[in-house]
């Protein structure tokens with residue numbers, strides 16, 4: 001599955017937030033058999049209001065949402081890259097994630113120590129980023145030397161690795177995270193970069209943890225984070241971990257009332273889950289029938305056979321066609337039959353790039 005790693009300085013609210021996610025996962029687990037919970041990983045359903053509408057039209061008995069995982073990556077402090085706490089376990093955890101959720105403390109509370117002695121989320125973001133960049137720089141410098149030697153003696157793999165490594169190295173030496181390289185790379189180079197397992201190569205999302213009273217409109221600290229994030233082209237989610245941990249314990253109806261009383265439209269965790277989904281550049285397609293309406297996750301740009309393979313590898317191997325209706329057409333024409341009559345059902349082949357919201361029946365050979 002797809003994983004977002006939660007990072008941040010100590011005492012910013014990571015565990016509080018992660019526990020709220022896990023509670024949500026536990027609550028969901030009763031309804032969705034695929035939600036699993038491990039000590040540092042919470043797998044949660046991605047909320048998607050489109051599912052209810054599809055299920056109502058198709059009279060589906062069950063709704064099965066798609067899921068993403070959040071991994072709690074504790075242990076990052078200033079000086080971490082010099083061996084102060086950046087242990088092997090930490091490195092292993094952060095290397096296996098696809099995106100980074102960076103939690104920043106935007107609440108004042110004199111009783112809770114800030115490791116740097118002051119509330120300064122933009123400074124904290126820089127502290128963490130610096131540690132990750134230093135760790136990347138060190139590991140890359142070591143590896144590039146070897147790769148350069150091998151490339152000089154015409155080793156094929158090294159010849160293709162070297163330009164990407166050099167570009168990443170140059171950025172790090174200039175004090176920039178490796179992810180800023182991503183927009184300039186083609187698909188093959190992106191794969192090479194991923195294979196380098198660098199800590200600053202993941203896309204980032206900032207989470208501002210605020211006091212209960214600031215959950216609706218944020219505060220001066222969240223504004224500062226938003227400005228920083230905007231300059232990086234990153235998203236920000238304002239959340240009160242304290243509120244979320246309460247909401248996660250309430251039944252759905254009560255949770256709704258509780259949130260409304262606070263002036264919130266939806267749980268911050270739902271916003272976070274969706275933002276994580278966008279960050280991973282994932283899209284959803286649906287399979288819809290009387291038995292179930294089910295959401296499936298694929299990376300944007302996936303072609304029909306690859307999308308079929310998410311359901312079952314046999315679907316990919318024996319792929320023939322993808323009978324496809326866009327979500328809006330499915331709704332507008334009252335379901336499959338109506339959409340078909342209106343000429344909105346398409347028989348797509350191997351080269352079709354699946355779009356977000358597509359309702360698909362795969363035809364395949366067994």
Ligand code: GDP
Pocket residue numbers: 008009010011012013014015016017107108109112209210211212240241242
């Ligand atoms: P972590 O070290 O980043 O995992 O932080 P924790 O989640 O353990 O939180 C550190 C302390 O801050 C705990 O005592 C939390 O109860 C408290 N805390 C977390 N979020 C908030 C918040 O929004 N407001 C206040 N006042 N305290 C919070």
